[in-house]
Amino acid sequence: MPELLFHGAAGEVTGSMHMVQVDGRWLALDCGLFQGHRREAEEKNRRWPMPAQQIDAVVLSHAHTDHAGRLPKLVRDGFDGPIYCTPATRDLCAYMLPDSAHIQEEDAHYTNKKRARKGEPPIEPLYGTEDAVRCLKLMRTIPNNQPFNPLPGVTCSFNEAGHILGSAGVLVKFAKTGKLGDALYFSGDVGRFNQPIIHDPASFPQADTVILESTYGGKQHADGETALKQLFDVIDRTIRRGGKVVVPAFSVGRTQAIVYYMQEWFDAGRIPCIPVYVDSPLAIHATHVFRAHPELYDHQARNLQKRTGEFLRNQCVEYIHDVADSKALNDRREPCVIISASGMCEAGRIRHHIKNNISNPNNTLLLPGYQGEGTLGRRLADGATEIRIFEEDRKVRAEVVQLSGFSAHADESELLRLMDPLRGRTKHVHLVHGEADAQTKLLAALTQKSFKASIAKPGERVAL
Ligand SMILES: [Zn+2]
Structure with a gap:
């Protein structure tokens, strides 16, 4: 049996x-x-x-x-x-x-x-x-x-x-x-x-x-529309106060979803064309895989691709390969979106971006995914006011937003x-x-x- x-x-x-x-x-x-x-x-x-x-x-x-x-x-x-x-x-x-x-x-x-x-x-x-x-x-x-x-x-x-x-x-x-x-x-x-x-x-x-x-x-997640509005509002208000939006995201899925929405909003003129950096070699590879499988796209994604002739690509979106370019993002002063892995802030380049941006109240840390117990992402989602990262203490002064409907x-x-x-x-x-x-x-x-x-x-x- x-x-x-x-x-x-x-x-x-x-x-x-x-x-x-x-x-x-x-x-x-x-x-x-x-x-x-x-x-x-x-x-x-x-x-x-x-x-x-x-x-x-x-x-x-x-x-x-x-x-x-x-x-x-x-x-x-x-x-x-x-x-x-x-x-x-x-x-x-x-x-x-x-x-x-x-x-x-x-x-x-x-x-x-x-x-x-x-x-x-x-x-x-x-x-x-x-x-x-x-x-x-x-x-x-x-x-x-x-x-x-x-x-x-x-x-x-x-x-x-x-x-x-x-x-x-x-x-x-x-x-x-x-x-x-x-x-x-x-x-x-x-x-x-x-x-x-x-x-x-x-x-x-x-x-x-x-x-x-x-x-x-x-x-119960927020319905898709409410979640999308929340995402838009967070990015919009961070741009207005001159801050950066730092997004820890799984390299596969959430990263492409955010780039996809930004591409739609740029295309519709809803958001000024600020730089969107995808700072994760793995996310870049994953994006190639998304482009290689159009048979898995739904109706809207096919439409966007048809309308703009591009997919997950735009003059504002920059894919960062080199560590030196990743480090150079620290010196950028203008509003931007930085998407990096890992999704729960446990490894990868995102930890550097959190360390460098978490204490500036103009910035936003946007958590678009599930944060597992015991992870840095969870501590931040639960409202930690201070974190230890790379053996240094950092005050959490940036806005921290967890998007639940964006799951x-x-x-x-x-x-x-x-x-x-x-x-x-x-x-x-x-x-x-x-x-x-x-x-x-x-x-x-x-x-x-x-x-x-x-x-x-x-x-x-x-x-x-
Ligand atoms: Zn899964």
């Missing part, structure tokens, strides 16, 4: 990894990096639910680090099976995994300098660039809605998730007496309706068991809207990828709609 084993993103948000066992073979749904409190994440990132060689295949929902970022570690530890994903997910991983490897190598280097001072032996990086490259070679791309067989007796297909470019939910069907039945659906990360650039999430397929993300259980994740009503057609068919819903409070609330909402549901626990096994 097929079996489900929860490993990561069970009772927490990061480290997405759910194991499916069929006839003694193991299929991993996602293989994400644990993030947050450093020491704890470090320890979790070195542990597998079983030896890596015993995992036969991976099906990957999307390219975000908390879903794909531990794949090179899996390969380093002995996995050499196929990794299935959509073409855009592979293209994004081609940049994101080597970048993540680079961060791991730097982290280990930094830790080892500290350890050497204490006379402690050095630690190995979680994985290196060569592991990321080997991992990419194992990837097999499958477009949405096309069946494939990751294991004997198992048929999967991807279903548009509307979360980031290339993102998908995964339908897993099991062969029983020669007939495919008893489907499992893994939602992956579910996007919002009416998000910029990409398509809306597709309807969930009928399934007996659903693994559902719960990031925004109990939450890449569905809110509770959107999740329930997608679940509704499954009422009466789905036997059990397992909630993953959420903090305790969000999960408890979504559980209550699903129960009220007569779904049988529970919050997945790490190590929990379920017969399918």
